Amino acid sequence: xxxxxxxxxxxxxxxxxxxxxxxxxxxxxxxxxxxxxxxxxxxxxxxxxxxxxxxxxxxxxxxxxxxxxxxxxxxxxxxxxxxxxxxxxxxxxxxxxxxxxxxxxxxxxxxxxxxxxxxxxxxxxxxxxxxxxxxxxxxxxxxxxxxxxxxxxxxxxxxxxxxxxxxxxxxxxxxxxxxxxxxxxxxxxxxxxxxxxxxxxxxxxxxxxxxxxxxxxxxxxxxxxxxxxxxxxxxxxxxxxxxxxxxxxxxxxxxxxxxxxxxxxxxxxxxxxxxxxxxxxxxxxxxxxxxxxxxxxxxxxxxxxxxxxxxxxxxxxxxxxxxxxxxxxxx
Amino acid sequence: xxxxxxxxxxxxxxxxxxxxxxxxxxxxxxxxxxxxxxxxxxxxxxxxxxxxxxxxxxxxxxxxxxxxxxxxxxxxxxxxxxxxxxxxxxxxxxxxxxxxxxxxxxxxxxxxxxxxxxxxxxxxxxxxxxxxxxxxxxxxxxxxxxxxxxxxxx
Numbered sequence: 495x496x497x498x499x500x501x502x503x504x505x506x507x508x509x510x511x512x513x514x515x516x517x518x519x520x521x522x523x524x525x526x527x528x529x530x531x532x533x534x535x536x537x538x539x540x541x542x543x544x545x546x547x548x549x550x551x552x553x554x555x556x557x558x559x560x561x562x563x564x565x566x567x568x569x570x571x572x573x574x575x576x577x578x579x580x581x582x583x584x585x586x587x588x589x590x591x592x593x594x595x596x597x598x599x600x601x602x603x604x605x606x607x608x609x610x611x612x613x614x615x616x617x618x619x620x621x622x623x624x625x626x627x628x629x630x631x632x633x634x635x636x637x638x639x640x641x642x643x644x645x646x647x648x649x650x651x652x653x654x655x656x657x658x659x660x661x662x663x664x665x666x667x668x669x670x671x672x673x674x675x676x677x678x679x680x681x682x683x684x685x686x687x688x689x690x691x692x693x694x695x696x697x698x699x700x701x702x703x704x705x706x707x708x709x710x711x712x713x714x715x716x717x718x719x720x721x722x723x724x725x726x727x728x729x730x731x732x733x734x735x736x737x738x739x740x741x742x743x744x745x746x747x748x749x750x751x752x753x754x755x756x757x758x759x760x761x762x763x764x765x766x767x768x769x770x771x772x773x774x775x776x777x778x779x780x781x782x783x784x785x786x787x788x789x790x791x792x793x794x795x796x797x798x799x800x801x802x803x804x805x806x807x808x809x810x811x812x813x814x815x816x817x818x819x820x821x822x823x824x825x
Numbered sequence: 826x827x828x829x830x831x832x833x834x835x836x837x838x839x840x841x842x843x844x845x846x847x848x849x850x851x852x853x854x855x856x857x858x859x860x861x862x863x864x865x866x867x868x869x870x871x872x873x874x875x876x877x878x879x880x881x882x883x884x885x886x887x888x889x890x891x892x893x894x895x896x897x898x899x900x901x902x903x904x905x906x907x908x909x910x911x912x913x914x915x916x917x918x919x920x921x922x923x924x925x926x927x928x929x930x931x932x933x934x935x936x937x938x939x940x941x942x943x944x945x946x947x948x949x950x951x952x953x954x955x956x957x958x959x960x961x962x963x964x965x966x967x968x969x970x971x972x973x974x975x976x977x978x979x
Contacts, residue, residue: 695930703932703970732885740885748892748973755927756885762923787930791923813915815905821925823899823939823961825953 498608498677499546505606505676506541506578515578515604519557521550527631528616532557546580547633548653551613551773552722553766554579555588559597559727574602582610584768586669587801588724591764594808597727607669609680612653612661613769614639617778619656622649658769660782663687670802688790694783706751712777713750719757719781722774725764732756758784763792763809766801842962844871844897844955845890849879849914852903852944859948867952868959871899878902880913884924887938891971897937897962901954904942914942933970936961 506518522533522543530549534557535541562574581589586607592598619641620628626643634640637653654662665687667680694702717733720726732740733753740756742749758781765785772781793799795818796809848854854875860867872895876882879902887898900921902914921940929935939958943951 691930699929699932699934701932702930706931738889740889742973744975746973746975748971751931751971752885752888752892755888755931759884759924759927762920784927784931788923788927791926795922796919810916810919813912813919815915817915817918818922819918821922821940823941823954823957825941825950825957 516575518578520544520580553770555724578604583666587766590801605672607672607675612657660767718774719771722770842896845895846899849902851909853901855945856943856951867955878913879917
């Protein structure tokens with residue numbers, strides 16, 4: 495158990511004991527390699543199950559809107575719970591977005607910030623031991639990771655080589671909004687952030703189409719990406735709307751593409767590139783291909799990073815008279 | 826919306842582009858109307874859908890139109906500053922800039938999707954815009970990429 499985990503468990507126990515929070519959201523062990531489960535601590539006895547390491551992929555902010563949604567038959571005495579949450583950089587940015595979208599109240603939240611050194615891409619790790627399955631993974635000294643496959647082979651890799659791509663270029667590893675912090679701040683990466691988007695955009699148009707089609711054709715429409723995403727708090731999603739029925743019930747690729755284009759578009763100016771959707775996807779689809787493109791465009795056209803300021807309105811909720819018109823057709 | 830693509834003109838070999846045009850009620854639709862009452866000729870390839878405001882247009886309308894077999898999509902509203910609802914077109918401008926860029930990124934031909942401002946007084950501009958759009962779509966040929974095709978059940 496690391497020093498940060500030790501301190502986390504201690505602090506969560508104190509926060510529950512002194513009544514600062516009614517519940518605390520963190521991570522716990524899961525029964526699959528390189529995965530952790532979302533863990534809601536409601537009593538101090540549960541606090542010892544909390545973990546914090548490079549397997550903590552879920553964006554915990556995704557749980558918040560439901561916790562603060564007033565139940566339909568709630569009486570006058572209903573009050574929102576006081577919620578503690580462990581927040582790495584991306585989670586804290588999602589919290590900022592949710593507060594701005596009036597989905598969660600700032601004053602009912604107690605944010606425990608933690609510096610994040612990146613999350614392991616479990617799909618990538620699994621590919622390294624293919625065709626066997628990943629059976630077990632173990633963190634070693636010196637930022638190494640040992641992968642054990644089902645056929646008994648072992649492979650040691652550098653942690654940096656199996657991190658999510660978004661983590662490698664992360665500008666905000668530490669919480670941007672917090673009530674207290676645990677552990678030391680983590681230094682920021684200075685690698686170019688949208689190199690992948692730019693190299694994809696440079697490919698010939700038909701190649702891009704083929705790549706996009708191939709990628710989303712694997713989708714089984716389980717909507718795990720949506721469930722994992724803190725931005726997807728709509729009570730009714732366009733994916734399941736029946737009037738109009740945006741997406742047919744077939745597995746025809748155009749239906750899948752429509753879902754993914756719609757999903758990416760709904761992330762415009764809101765996606766913090768936490769990679770929770772990528773980690774959640776059972777098919778290993780590169781969902782960031784689209785969300786990062788939209789992110790890049792929002793930054794390039796309208797300026798400003800997502801989820802770093804409580805004061806700045808969301809890019810699609812405002813406009814400038816001088817906004818770019820380069821895309822218009824003139825007769 | 827229907828799940829079938831229906832009969833397509835190009836299968837008969839005399840393909841003509843089909844363009845879905847989302848026009849705002851207050852400016853562009855009136856501009857199209859003006860072109861009509863002024864007897865200005867414009868291509869008959871357009872299927873006009875009147876909407877209250879360009880801000881009403883969900884960018885998914887565009888993708889859905891392409892999926893439903895349209896060869897091109899035109900979206901038009903009031904010039905910036907002239908919106909009947911003050912700023913609907915300015916919000917729309919941001920959405921359309923992103924959607925056009927996203928569609929091009931995934932490999933949809935840039936000339937499939939067009940945006941332009943047309944005021945109620947610009948009947949001539951509307952007709953000219955239609956010529957430009959139809960020619961641009963004719964140039965790239967029938968839409969195939971996003972179109973939904975359901976295999977016939979034997």
